[in-house]
Amino acid sequence: MKTDEAKKIISLAIDREVESYTFYRTVSDKVKDKALKSLFNELAGEETKHREFLQGLLAKGVTTMHFDAKNDYKVGDSLPTPKLTADLKPLDGLVIAIKKELEAMQMYTQLAKLSTDTEQQLLFSQLASMERGHKARLEDIYTNMAFPESW
Numbered sequence: 001m002k003t004d005e006a007k008k009i010i011s012l013a014i015d016r017e018v019e020s021y022t023f024y025r026t027v028s029d030k031v032k033d034k035a036l037k038s039l040f041n042e043l044a045g046e047e048t049k050h051r052e053f054l055q056g057l058l059a060k061g062v063t064t065m066h067f068d069a070k071n072d073y074k075v076g077d078s079l080p081t082p083k084l085t086a087d088l089k090p091l092d093g094l095v096i097a098i099k100k101e102l103e104a105m106q107m108y109t110q111l112a113k114l115s116t117d118t119e120q121q122l123l124f125s126q127l128a129s130m131e132r133g134h135k136a137r138l139e140d141i142y143t144n145m146a147f148p149e150s151w
Contacts, residue, residue, distance in 0.1 A: 021047035101135035
């Protein structure tokens with residue numbers, strides 16, 4: 001992969017992380033529920049870390065990344081996306097966050113499929129895997145909240 005191409009890919013990923021950060025901060029500012037506000041602030045912080053990580057890659061000229069692939073259980077895929085309101089319920093907030101991570105994962109997966117360069121395909125696949133991990137984490141939280149076990 002040419003260095004310029006790698007820079008463009010990583011720059012695109014940085015833009016997406018900034019977009020996600022802005023989204024999570026906006027939602028956090030709008031919701032009244034303290035737990036949900038805290039969750040969205042935490043997610044915004046995660047996006048900041050991802051942006052900083054990607055910026056570090058860009059600065060170092062690194063063209064590949066390595067992540068463990070996470071399973072996608074598709075828990076939130078079929079759930080309807082709730083409307084963003086000031087009195088958003090915690091479960092609805094999680095669904096919105098899951099959908100946001102799903103969109104990012106799908107974007108990177110599509111870019112991997114469309115790429116004709118093997119290294120680009122690997123980079124996009126790894127970015128998709130990173131987003132799949134975020135989605136899996138949110139789905140775990142959602143499942144534990146929506147379906148609490150009774151002993």
